[in-house]
């Protein structure tokens with residue numbers, strides 16, 4: 093059996109206190125091996141974004157532990173978490189998070205700028221990804237002038253440019269028609285296979301999650317089928 097790359101041990105996340113408390117995640121446990129790809133599915137409010145944020149060390153569990161590549165990421169200091177996100181994680185956020193003041197190619201290059209990768213290397217990698225995602229004609233455009241689909245493809249390109257060990261994509265195809273959504277997922281899967289990335293893609297859309305043989309289903313913060321839920 094392959095050893096796990098990502099492992100969650102009874103992860104819970106509660107927001108607020110007292111009557112206002114919301115139990116967004118309840119004792120979620122699962123493991124993924126290196127290179128394994130899974131869809132994260134569940135109704136609105138079931139905890140998908142919360143789970144992705146906890147896995148990507150943008151947020152901490154209220155209890156339980158997260159291990160990535162042998163390290164307990166849920167115990168990182170703020171500085172360690174920031175460094176971990178910069179180097180090891182690619183995020184595609186649910187709300188489009190391209191920087192409006194930067195061109196598409198500058199947005200895609202951003203993770204490499206933060207890692208001080210030399211300009212020539214950055215330009216080469218950006219050009220490869222613009223071509224891969226069919227965006228080469230839009231390189232100099234600013235995000236407000238891009239279509240929803242172009243922005244989403246750009247967000248995925250930006251998330252993978254630094255070859256992270258783990259790609260967390262929150263509804264990455266919400267603005268796309270069926271054909272375009274399928275192509276984006278196929279590109280994510282192709283890049284993940286090439287780079288050996290762990291992938292977690294949240295989606296409500298069966299046309300998206302049916303492309304993943306492995307599916308994790310959340311309901312009211314619980315992994316469906318997990319003991320105690």
Ligand SMILES: Nc1ncnc2c1ncn2[C@@H]1O[C@H](COP(=O)(O)OP(=O)(O)OP(=O)(O)O)[C@@H](O)[C@H]1O
Nearest residue numbers: 107108114116134135136137138139140141142143
């Ligand atoms: N910062 C927060 N403060 C308080 N409650 C929160 C916070 N973030 C999320 N929640 C609550 O936690 C629950 C899970 O939210 P989450 O955003 O993870 O759901 P989701 O499955 O991503 O939903 P959607 O499909 O609509 O994006 C919801 O009840 C939500 O209102």
Ligand SMILES: [Mg+2]
Nearest residue numbers: 140141186262
């Ligand atoms: Mg969400």
